[in-house]
Amino acid sequence: MLWMKECNKTVCSIIFVLYAAAVAAMYITQFVPELKDAPAKPYKGALQPGEGYGSTIKEDPAILMPAAVESLIREYLEGSYRTYPLLFYKDVRLKEEDSAGIAAVIEELTGLTKAELDRFDAYEPERYEAALHEDGEQSIVYKEAQLPAYSLRADISYERFRELMTIADEIIGGASKYSEQFLLYNFARVSMTYEEALAEYEEITDEENIAGSYSRLYCDYMGIILSIMPVFVCAGLWQMDKRSRMEELIYSRKISSLKLIITRYLSMLLCMSIPVILTFLHAMICIRNLYPEKNIHFGNAIALTMVWLIPAIMAVTGTGALISELFSPLFAIFVQGAWWYIAVQSNQNAGSITKYSLIVRHNTLGSMKLFQIQYGNFMQNRMGYLILSMIVLLCTVIIYHWHRKGAGHAKKILWKNTVRKSKA
Amino acid sequence: MQKRSYGKILSVNLKHNFKMPIVSALGVLILTLLLFNTTALQSKEAARPIEFLLCFTGVMLLVPVFYPEQDETIRDVIRSKKIDYTVVCIVRVLYSTAAMAALTAFMVLIMKWGECDVGMDHFWSGAADAWFLGAVGFTAAGLTNNITAGYMSTVLYYLANYGLRNELGPFYLFAMSYSGSSDTAGPKILGAVILMGVTLTLCRNRK
Amino acid sequence: MNDEIRIAHVDKFYGKKQALKDVSLVIPQGMFGLLGRNGAGKTTLMKTLAALHTKKSGEISICGVPVEDTGKIREMIGYLPQDFSMYPNMSVYECLDYLGTLSGLGKEERKNSIDRLLQKVNLQEQAGDKVKSLSGGMKRRLGIAQALLHDPKVLIVDEPTAGLDPEERIRFRNLLCETAQERIVILSTHIVGDIEAACENIAVMNEGRILWRGTVEKLIAEAEGKVFTADVEKDVLMEIRKTYIVTGMLKQGRMTSVRMIAEKRPEFPGCMEAEVNCEDAYMYCLYSSGCEIEKQ
Numbered sequence: 001m002l003w004m005k006e007c008n009k010t011v012c013s014i015i016f017v018l019y020a021a022a023v024a025a026m027y028i029t030q031f032v033p034e035l036k037d038a039p040a041k042p043y044k045g046a047l048q049p050g051e052g053y054g055s056t057i058k059e060d061p062a063i064l065m066p067a068a069v070e071s072l073i074r075e076y077l078e079g080s081y082r083t084y085p086l087l088f089y090k091d092v093r094l095k096e097e098d099s100a101g102i103a104a105v106i107e108e109l110t111g112l113t114k115a116e117l118d119r120f121d122a123y124e125p126e127r128y129e130a131a132l133h134e135d136g137e138q139s140i141v142y143k144e145a146q147l148p149a150y151s152l153r154a155d156i157s158y159e160r161f162r163e164l165m166t167i168a169d170e171i172i173g174g175a176s177k178y179s180e181q182f183l184l185y186n187f188a189r190v191s192m193t194y195e196e197a198l199a200e201y202e203e204i205t206d207e208e209n210i211a212g213s214y215s216r217l218y219c220d221y222m223g224i225i226l227s228i229m230p231v232f233v234c235a236g237l238w239q240m241d242k243r244s245r246m247e248e249l250i251y252s253r254k255i256s257s258l259k260l261i262i263t264r265y266l267s268m269l270l271c272m273s274i275p276v277i278l279t280f281l282h283a284m285i286c287i288r289n290l291y292p293e294k295n296i297h298f299g300n301a302i303a304l305t306m307v308w309l310i311p312a313i314m315a316v317t318g319t320g321a322l323i324s325e326l327f328s329p330l331f332a333i334f335v336q337g338a339w340w341y342i343a344v345q346s347n348q349n350a351g352s353i354t355k356y357s358l359i360v361r362h363n364t365l366g367s368m369k370l371f372q373i374q375y376g377n378f379m380q381n382r383m384g385y386l387i388l389s390m391i392v393l394l395c396t397v398i399i400y401h402w403h404r405k406g407a408g409h410a411k412k413i414l415w416k417n418t419v420r421k422s423k424a
Numbered sequence: 425m426q427k428r429s430y431g432k433i434l435s436v437n438l439k440h441n442f443k444m445p446i447v448s449a450l451g452v453l454i455l456t457l458l459l460f461n462t463t464a465l466q467s468k469e470a471a472r473p474i475e476f477l478l479c480f481t482g483v484m485l486l487v488p489v490f491y492p493e494q495d496e497t498i499r500d501v502i503r504s505k506k507i508d509y510t511v512v513c514i515v516r517v518l519y520s521t522a523a524m525a526a527l528t529a530f531m532v533l534i535m536k537w538g539e540c541d542v543g544m545d546h547f548w549s550g551a552a553d554a555w556f557l558g559a560v561g562f563t564a565a566g567l568t569n570n571i572t573a574g575y576m577s578t579v580l581y582y583l584a585n586y587g588l589r590n591e592l593g594p595f596y597l598f599a600m601s602y603s604g605s606s607d608t609a610g611p612k613i614l615g616a617v618i619l620m621g622v623t624l625t626l627c628r629n630r631k
Numbered sequence: 632m633n634d635e636i637r638i639a640h641v642d643k644f645y646g647k648k649q650a651l652k653d654v655s656l657v658i659p660q661g662m663f664g665l666l667g668r669n670g671a672g673k674t675t676l677m678k679t680l681a682a683l684h685t686k687k688s689g690e691i692s693i694c695g696v697p698v699e700d701t702g703k704i705r706e707m708i709g710y711l712p713q714d715f716s717m718y719p720n721m722s723v724y725e726c727l728d729y730l731g732t733l734s735g736l737g738k739e740e741r742k743n744s745i746d747r748l749l750q751k752v753n754l755q756e757q758a759g760d761k762v763k764s765l766s767g768g769m770k771r772r773l774g775i776a777q778a779l780l781h782d783p784k785v786l787i788v789d790e791p792t793a794g795l796d797p798e799e800r801i802r803f804r805n806l807l808c809e810t811a812q813e814r815i816v817i818l819s820t821h822i823v824g825d826i827e828a829a830c831e832n833i834a835v836m837n838e839g840r841i842l843w844r845g846t847v848e849k850l851i852a853e854a855e856g857k858v859f860t861a862d863v864e865k866d867v868l869m870e871i872r873k874t875y876i877v878t879g880m881l882k883q884g885r886m887t888s889v890r891m892i893a894e895k896r897p898e899f900p901g902c903m904e905a906e907v908n909c910e911d912a913y914m915y916c917l918y919s920s921g922c923e924i925e926k927q
Contacts, residue, residue, distance in 0.1 A: 014570055014573055015570065015572055018576050018577065018580070019576075021580075022576075022583075025580070025584075224583070225583070232575065232576040232579075235572055236570070236572040236573075239571075329572065330575075333572065334448055334451070337575075338451075338455060341455075341477070345459075428737065429732050429733075432728075432732040436732070440720055440725075495716055497712045497715055497716045498717060498718065500710070501710065501712060501730070502730075504681050504683060504708065505733035505734045505735075506705045506706050506733065506734050506781070507733045507735060
């Protein structure tokens with residue numbers, strides 16, 4: 001059985017051992033601490049200063065719209081826009097025509113014209129100032145930003161508001177506070193009341209939801225590691241063929257390129273799934289022990305985990321195989337490394353699930369509603385990666401077959417290496 | 425005579441074995457410039473691009489030191505010569521370190537021009553991070569005789585820095601972004617020297 | 632300083648597997664052949680002599696220098712591994728120049744040496760070609776050139792002719808013979824023809840032990856009177872293959888001419904004593920030393 005032999009080859013490589021160690025390390029250091037205790041029930045009573053029930057994100061137009069519009073006016077007046085292309089702050093200054101575009105958005109939202117905005121010279125940013133009291137003591141005082149008088153137009157629908165925010169984000173150049181990715185995160189965050197905190201606690205500990213809550217957090221951590229490590233396993237196996245000069249021996253065998261590549265691919269997937277399955281099983285056993293009195297339903301959690309993680313492993317392995325075959329295994333590692341780095345840095349811990357990011361984050365046990373809001377994006381994202389992985393797999397088969405028939409290596413053709421044909 | 429030999433080893437290796445590492449290290453530098461803001465940053469903020477991404481230049485330059493001799497027959501031929509193979513590796517480590525330091529210095533200069541609050545602390549901190557992270561990969565690649573394992577271990581070490589700041593002590597990569605000081609540069613450089621020294625000794629004795 | 636290699640009671644282990652078992656040998660100047668099956672321990676012994684492997688016990692001295700003194704040993708030896716390969720993107724000249732540098736040669740010395748050796752191995756025209764563009768035979772000739780660059784006292788070549796065409800093999804053997812006039816050349820092979828054509832002294836190895844040592848003539852002499860030929864029919868042939876060690880068969884019509892090894896003349900009609908060649912002698916050596924030989 002070829003697939004057994006391929007599995008054997010994968011599992012016996014040092015790279016796979018490191019892969020399994022990485023998955024185990026991520027699980028043990030990040031997720032296992034969450035399994036030590038069940039979340040505490042919120043305590044009802046008078047809150048001391050600095051205490052609170054935490055915050056949540058609520059897609060409430062009444063909160064979201066004024067906050068976002070105020071921010072946009074303030075940034076227009078400052079002439080600089082904060083963006084977070086990799087979660088690291090990047091300052092963007094716009095050209096005159098782009099600024100006019102933002103002014104048009106503000107005008108549609110508030111009625112304030114560009115001329116009115118540009119005339120307003122009393123603008124002062126929000127700030128903290130040192131104040132000297134009569135008794136000689138100093139204290140820090142918060143001063144609100146000085147903005148022109150405006151009010152949100154009553155006839156603006158929430159849908160139109162979202163469209164305008166997308167337009168503003170496009171003008172700024174993406175990854176701004178108004179982007180789909182960051183809008184809710186920045187402007188829909190509200191402090192939770194006791195009732196909301198209790199509701200979230202009950203939601204987490206609800207028999208129907210426990211497994212789902214924990215599996216979202218599990219997938220959040222595992223998604224990070226599974227979006228990079230499979231490329232090493234794949235590149236390592238491709239490299240092994242090159243190092244042991246096996247390529248041509250394999251080329252000359254009867255087996256079809258389709259069967260060979262698919263068998264290899266599925267064997268790698270199977271082997272790489274083993275540490276994930278084992279850690280997931282352990283997690284589920286721990287959850288059962290954490291809530292012995294509850295009748296926990298694991299079905300949805302298992303389905304969610306599969307939908308979340310399998311496309312990631314498939315896409316990374318498939319892309320790794322394609323680039324290894326097309327260029328070289330080391331190049332596959334570099335490309336995947338860059339892709340992973342960008343993906344890992346451009347996601348908030350929760351609330352920023354987009355249609356395209358390789359990594360999906362939801363780094364909290366609660367906020368189920370927030371996840372539900374973004375469920376459409378989540379499913380499109382994962383299905384997209386599933387389809388992408390099928391396409392790259394097919395491309396790998398075609399390229400492999402092409403090489404097998406003696407066509408030149410792509411890197412040689414692209415980089416025009418001066419290869420002279422063997423005189424043998 | 426001996427000096428000339430080292431010069432020749434240096435020039436041949438620069439010509440034949442340095443292309444891939446330097447191109448990939450330049451790739452990291454370009455990626456850092458593209459992805460991060462490098463203007464008007466405070467001291468701590470300015471350490472972020474250097475510590476969070478530029479440190480991978482060390483990985484790109486130091487992990488491939490053993491790569492040209494991954495093929496055992498080439499390694500045997502090289503090892504059968506009078507000049508020790510370890511010397512060849514040390515020459516490669518030295519020019520890779522120089523290149524890494526140059527790239528870090530270049531980045532710090534660019535940030536200086538961008539009116540960031542950067543200085544020698546940033547250079548030392550960035551260079552030490554890059555060297556230490558590179559040394560981790562160098563060790564893994566040398567001991568396993570597998571370059572893929574070298575790259576993999578650096579990603580693992582990098583990830584560990586997100587969750588294990590206290591556990592990693594002076595070898596925490598993002599120390600300057602966190603504390604604003606470059607105090608850990610010394611221990612990191614020392615750690616890298618020890619890691620690479622042990623690796624070269626073990627590889628030399630592996631027969 | 633004496634001009635010989637002395638190996639005394641050498642043991643070498645790979646984990647639990649013993650690769651060399653109490654190996655003792657004296658190798659004089661000239662061509663020395665190390666003959667044995669694949670996996671007999673020839674490469675391990677060669678690498679140990681080249682200071683690429685450490686031994687567990689025993690002593691080895693090369694021209695009076697203990698093998699542990701790796702610096703001096705590497706000045707004295709030239710090594711050509713089995714499946715020689717080099718950095719594929721270097722040109723032939725660059726490759727030799729680099730390896731010459733690693734052998735501690737000065738610029739002028741390298742230039743002279745490379746020009747002389749390229750001519751000797753007939754690769755002058757390929758000096759600017761990349762290593763990856765050379766044919767198998769050319770690569771092997773480049774291998775011998777790199778091993779001779781620093782004019783070593785000892786040349787160790789591991790399976791140098793495997794995979795070469797007959798013309799290249801002969802050319803390579805002659806090159807080695809020329810080289811052996813002023814130094815010790817140790818040639819390991821499982822191709823008996825190479826030994827017969829090129830080596831004066833040989834040792835036969837099996838399962839990490841030295842089974843036999845001496846000259847080729849002596850090896851052949853020991854097998855004299857033990858090799859027989861006969862023209863037989865198919866059913867007799869089956870019987871012979873079960874009973875004797877068959878070293879050759881040639882089908883001629885209904886009859887097959889068979890060549891076999893036996894302690895005394897087999898008792899069937901037409902069986903005659905044959906002239907012993909090196910291959911028969913090698914097989915007889917394995918047989919008489921009690922090695923398991925699969926009857927065909």
